[in-house]
Amino acid sequence: MAGPTAPSMPSTRSARPVRTLVALRQREADVLTGLKTEQAAVAAQAHAVEVEAAPMIMYVAQLLGGTTEQAIGR
Numbered sequence: 001m002a003g004p005t006a007p008s009m010p011s012t013r014s015a016r017p018v019r020t021l022v023a024l025r026q027r028e029a030d031v032l033t034g035l036k037t038e039q040a041a042v043a044a045q046a047h048a049v050e051v052e053a054a055p056m057i058m059y060v061a062q063l064l065g066g067t068t069e070q071a072i073g074r
Contacts, residue, residue, distance in 0.1 A: 061070060 061067060
C-alpha cells in the first residue's frame with residue numbers, strides 16, 4: 001500500500017517567494033554590514049579626536065585648578 005508522496009523539490013511557484021526572501025535578506029545583510037563599517041569608522045575618528053584633545057583638556061584643567069578627572073567628567 002503506497003501512501004501519499006511529498007515532492008522532493010518545491011515547485012517553482014512555491015520556491016519563488018523563498019528565493020525572493022533570501023535575496024531580500026542578503027540585500028539587508030549587505031546594508032547592515034555597510035552601516036556597521038561606517039559606524040566603526042566614525043567611532044575611530046571620534047576616538048582620534050578625543051586622544052588629540054586630551055592634552056589640551058588636562059592643561060586647561062590644571063590652569064583652572066581642577067583635576068583631570070573633573071575635566072573629562074569622570
